[in-house]
Amino acid sequence: MMPDLQQRLRPTDLDFLQRIARAWNLELSAQSFTEALSEMAAGMLDPELFAEIIDALPAEPAKAWNYLLTHQGKDTWSAFSREFGDLRPFGLAKRSREEPDLHPANASEFLWYRGLIGRAFLNLTGTPQEYAFIPDEFLAFSPAPAQAISESLLPRPASEAEKKIPVPADDAVLDDITELLASLRMNRQVLTEEENVPRRAYQAFLLNLLAEKGIITPTHLPNPEQVKEFLSLPRGEALLALFAAWRSSQKINDLRMLPGLSCEGNWQNDPRSPRELLLQIVSTVSSTSWWSIPSLLSQIKTHRPDFQRPAGDYDSWFILEQKSHEYLRGFTNWDKIDGALLRYLLVGPLHWLGVLDLARAERPASPLSFRLSPLGAALLKNEAPQHVRSENGSVTLLNNGTLLLNRDVPRPLRYQIARFCSPVTDEKKPGKYRLTAESLAQASEQGLRPTQLLQILQLAHVKSIPQSISEALDRWEKYGSEILFEPVTLLRLDKPELLPMLQKNPHISRYFGEVLNNKTVILKPGSANALQQSLAELGLLAQVKISKDV
Template identity: 40%
Template structure:
């Protein structure tokens, strides 16, 4: 950081005279360079520094301590939010209004005493503006702090000390344990994409993005080798595949997935850097201990408010509330954007089986979390498959996900019930499978293999006949025109209505072509026949 001399050279000599006056000094030099050198030497006197700091207001002392806690510098945006800004004014206005006599903030109090300056420095987030204490003055202040016997100077929190507090009994009243259901949801989603029916895809928020980050999907297209490896992995391995892909991903962006807000414009953020920072905070929390979400959010807002914002910028990101279109710009909306991101981050950890959640009561938003991690190794992983003679197939979620993925391509999908996936074989599903190059004999081979030959004879017969003969029976819903006498039917068939009639079922009954009922009714009226329509 710059020294006092380098810092003073950025100001006019009038500013230096104000600093000297507040320290009880009188500058003899008349040019800026000499005055900066003279004042710098005077301000580095140990006794003078002690006296100046001792008479600071409590608010100004707190502001100075905040910079000291950051090793002599602090992001300007964060500093001004907590300790006020410095009014911008030229030399003439400054000399006329004399702001140093009535500072508007602790920041101004320190600024006009030479204890505070601001400049741009390089950081992990790029070039950012910082509040800082000149380097040589910082050494003197730290020397004084080391000599003090009391504990007046607050220090930075010890590394690894958790922020927030343990959850109260109310906050953790209703527990929501972590699960590995994401593996089953992913299997369903991948199978839906494989058969080309996105209406069957699992709609869990962010799942498509997670599978893309895991390289299972690319540009909405399945990646066969990656999908095969994922479905063939054990549940422990598969969960780790998803977690590792999420944690290392630069394309899975929690900020843009938060429900209820919309991100617009060309600005960019750093999801992986943000994720790593938040993960470090979570890892500091004691394992197996319920932790308060409100307290965790409060401490992040107080200590690390700009955790995802380069240079503390709350204005250039265009984020609006979906419900009313209100733009959420400025630090005033921290809870709705940055706080919501922290909450979504913890929900994602829960989704990935790493964190348990709890709420005051069932149905309420979660208010506590526990870094526990799903004990996947302890889960019962033996599943079963049951095949009925009517073509119904029931598969436990613990059965091979690769097998369920394959069977789903041949079947109609029914509702999941109690951890079991239910499918049924139909003429339509086999026809759709055939269009994808699949044969009924392949389905039969799968069922025989994974049920140890326990496939009902009726279904075996049906699948074999299908491969040989295709559709042998059809059930249709038809419109039927029925009259009382054959002569009336003959008259209708010779009229204009005849072109709307199909197969004759009897002398007094005929099928009406699809969509033609109104036209037939109109032609019958022209013939003087008023027909009754029965649903």
């Protein structure tokens, strides 16, 4: 509830009430403020008179009035005043001299000096913020517009260039999560190198999502029972579970995951507000059309810039831009923080979770438009999507130990194979794995045996298991690793009589590893430069030919 009319008028004075009475064409006979307050409130609550006042509003004040109605009768004062103007400070003498009720500077002053809006600190979200509001009684007289989202927030349709190259949404996130869970179970590194920022952001998002669902612990250890339960869900239900968890989560803080920014300090933000704003807009626009992302960001910046800022505060959050090493404060940095967050949500989580199709002007440029996908239409209704892939794909095992997994391979099978094999990055052939000594060693550390992989492949109805692979797995189970590749640095001597002389010198021999023959020695790792200097002290100049890769 908003403050009522008397609460709105009580902080004023008798002169202020008399000016409102003049605007409403009311006779105010009371001489004291208390009596005038009651008399004024009674007159203003006449439904017919109120309707006349609203119908007579000029265009801009009417726009401001309807704006508040579309926001359930309130909005932060910073957002409202940025759109419709601020109130000039007036004492009694200055007010009498300049008469702002007769000469308002903007729509805000017009409504203010007619008593139609108030301004107060309200604790509506757990944090007191200054709001512009419509008194409760006036709200009861004024039905809110049917449309929840103001048209001022809606983007324009995308241009032909902005939708030139579509990037359809899909449910691939389920397969990516399956492979990620297997990697976590095998203690493999899951975050890519620092320079691959988009992939790193995606992996970080998935880790946070899995932790939110309780599928992994906060330290990224899989919970076996939860993993099994999640992988057994039908694809549509699994996708809905992920979307619902992200949508309602306060722990997954999208702002603190923005690439290029570091959020410092103990300040709090509500990560759900930006998500809900975008989802309301996406639900409002036509799902058959493409919509411009730059236009959407511009509309929100103009008409709802404080969508995540308590009381329009742009100074109390400590956010460091990593590139410039500067703290981003003030509304001038809206694009780098608030705008960047909205873009991240559109082209990141909402696309990764299958809600939005994207399109770009050219490869590999950033997406410029979006459209609600068939998957997203179901998810926004809290329904499990039907437009998901079936899980009846096949596995092909090559005689060199490479496994090719069709995109439709069941997730439990994909998970088991990924525990025995190392994933191979191949954009042309996704779902590619390789059976290696290292992957089998990792599997062995988890108590897995090679014969179990053969059983899994047989249950998966692999067309044929090459004899060479069966033999390799059998030998591994019996003998472990029998062949080792490793880079070494060799010391080659021109004359065999040099070796005994060098071995007798402790300053030289301390760098020796395995002696292969009377003219060749394997050096200890990283010792070549030091050995070269020690040899020079003996009057022996050594030529160095070492590859940068060794």
